[in-house]
Amino acid sequence: MSTVNHHPESSMLVDFSAGNLAIAPSICVSAHLHFCNQCRNELLRLDQVGSKLMSEVELTEVGDHLFDSVITQIDQLPDSSAPAVSSTSDMADGRYPLLVNKLINGSEAAPTWRRMSASVDVAQVTTGQKEYEVALHKICAGGKTPRHNHNGQEFTVVLKGSFSDEHAVYKEGDFLFCEPGDIHQPMGAQNGECICLSALAAPIKLSNPFGFLMNPWLRINPM
Numbered sequence: 001m002s003t004v005n006h007h008p009e010s011s012m013l014v015d016f017s018a019g020n021l022a023i024a025p026s027i028c029v030s031a032h033l034h035f036c037n038q039c040r041n042e043l044l045r046l047d048q049v050g051s052k053l054m055s056e057v058e059l060t061e062v063g064d065h066l067f068d069s070v071i072t073q074i075d076q077l078p079d080s081s082a083p084a085v086s087s088t089s090d091m092a093d094g095r096y097p098l099l100v101n102k103l104i105n106g107s108e109a110a111p112t113w114r115r116m117s118a119s120v121d122v123a124q125v126t127t128g129q130k131e132y133e134v135a136l137h138k139i140c141a142g143g144k145t146p147r148h149n150h151n152g153q154e155f156t157v158v159l160k161g162s163f164s165d166e167h168a169v170y171k172e173g174d175f176l177f178c179e180p181g182d183i184h185q186p187m188g189a190q191n192g193e194c195i196c197l198s199a200l201a202a203p204i205k206l207s208n209p210f211g212f213l214m215n216p217w218l219r220i221n222p223m
């Protein structure tokens with residue numbers, strides 16, 4: 001497994017640990033954790049702090065009805081020990097985080113690649129939330145994406161291969177968080193295609209005058 005150099009900020013891991021991070025960014029953090037030992041250890045530490053705090057909270061009596069209702073809901077949770085979903089989609093990959101393969105294979109409508117630009121294909125992933133568009137992006141070897149501005153938050157995790165922008169090179173497992181106002185131009189590595197998982201909160205705005213060519217970048221379509 002490659003060395004991960006780019007991680008979510010501590011505050012994001014704190015929110016993740018506390019269950020306060022929205023679903024789509026949480027999917028990206030989970031995907032990063034699959035690759036990153038360092039953040040898994042940090043999360044374990046945060047979870048321990050959280051459970052210590054919980055154990056110090058004064059207990060409140062609950063009625064039988066509420067207790068039964070909670071137990072019923074716990075019983076209805078999916079069995080997390082269930083075997084991995086078999087790969088039915090050509091997008092799934094044994095090296096991807098299990099969660100990502102589940103999202104790919106578990107969608108009612110199997111995600112399909114569609115051309116976004118000469119160098120980039122995109123496949124939307126169904127997550128059942130409306131705040132973010134979650135998608136896989138495939139950048140071909142050496143492919144350039146349009147230089148773009150962000151007017152919403154974007155969370156990205158590299159699942160396969162690598163890409164670079166003006167700031168750094170991002171390899172398998174690396175986590176990238178773009179905020180409104182950030183401008184960059186990702187470029188696929190020369191030695192192979194790059195596949196990323198991303199959660200996009202609001203439309204990406206192009207920063208060059210030929211933006212009309214890149215209309216697909218302007219929409220978000222949560223699924």
Ligand SMILES: [Zn+2]
Binds near residue numbers: 006032038
């Ligand atoms: Zn990390």
